[in-house]
Amino acid sequence: MAVPPGALPRLHVITDTSPGVDTLGAVRAALSAGAPLIQVRVEDAATDRAAFDLALRVAALCADHAAICLVNDRLHVALAVGAHGGHVGAEDLPVDAARRVLGPKAIVGGTCREPDAGRSHRRAGASYLGVGPAHHTSTKDGLPDPLGAAGIRAVAQAVDIPVIAIGGVTPERVPDLLDAGAHGVAVVAAISRAADPFEATKSFLKVLPSFEGRREG
Ligand SMILES: Cc1ncc(COP(=O)(O)OP(=O)(O)O)c(N)n1
Ligand SMILES: Cc1ncsc1CCOP(=O)(O)O
Ligand SMILES: [Mg+2]
Numbered sequence: 001m002a003v004p005p006g007a008l009p010r011l012h013v014i015t016d017t018s019p020g021v022d023t024l025g026a027v028r029a030a031l032s033a034g035a036p037l038i039q040v041r042v043e044d045a046a047t048d049r050a051a052f053d054l055a056l057r058v059a060a061l062c063a064d065h066a067a068i069c070l071v072n073d074r075l076h077v078a079l080a081v082g083a084h085g086g087h088v089g090a091e092d093l094p095v096d097a098a099r100r101v102l103g104p105k106a107i108v109g110g111t112c113r114e115p116d117a118g119r120s121h122r123r124a125g126a127s128y129l130g131v132g133p134a135h136h137t138s139t140k141d142g143l144p145d146p147l148g149a150a151g152i153r154a155v156a157q158a159v160d161i162p163v164i165a166i167g168g169v170t171p172e173r174v175p176d177l178l179d180a181g182a183h184g185v186a187v188v189a190a191i192s193r194a195a196d197p198f199e200a201t202k203s204f205l206k207v208l209p210s211f212e213g214r215r216e217g
Pocket of ligand 3: 072073087088089090091092
């Protein structure tokens with residue numbers, strides 16, 4: 001299911017499969033609070049079967065809430081569960097290949113950190129850019145130094161597709177990221193590892209512009 005141009009949701013809640021986290025509990029809470037989009041992300045070491053099982057359940061929950069479901073990295077899993085699209089980065093399929101795999105109507109997100117890569121992803125058919133780390137994060141290892149709002153701004157000014165800022169995003173940091181030109185934010189820890197993921201989601205929704213991104217029907 002395609003999202004109309006300009007209607008990409010502003011809050012992307014990314015699943016957290018790290019030990020001690022109630023992955024699906026957090027997804028249910030986020031959706032109940034009004035999260036418009038869930039991205040299914042598993043550890044690199046997870047099997048395809050584990051990724052598929054989680055994605056199938058998340059896709060069903062998203063359907064119940066008229067929310068969008070994307071799958072990170074594993075585009076065959078996205079296709080297998082009927083997700084709305086997928087997200088790829090430097091170690092995944094290139095954006096143009098992801099677009100060919102998922103088709104012209106799918107949502108295809110591509111990671112980038114600087115303007116030239118953003119322009120190139122745009123030409124390759126990306127629907128949106130995931131740009132980060134915006135701030136320090138302990139959720140993913142091996143990342144470069146945080147880009148800060150200035151780094152987000154540099155990419156946002158270079159493209160005409162939505163920029164989703166990722167990495168260490170909290171509700172308090174959202175206004176600066178929006179001022180820098182981000183369309184929205186992607187969040188792992190500040191929702192899934194919050195004491196109350198429902199309230200945490202509400203806190204994000206309060207500081208994001210209202211949700212033209214929620215899918216009809
Ligand atoms: C919205 C969004 N932006 C960036 C990423 C990161 O993707 P990638 O660089 O491929 O890293 P992994 O998430 O695969 O570890 C993302 N998932 N979502
Ligand atoms: C996957 C990824 N890519 C850049 S930062 C990041 C992790 C974001 O997680 P958190 O919201 O917990 O900082
Ligand atoms: Mg990836």
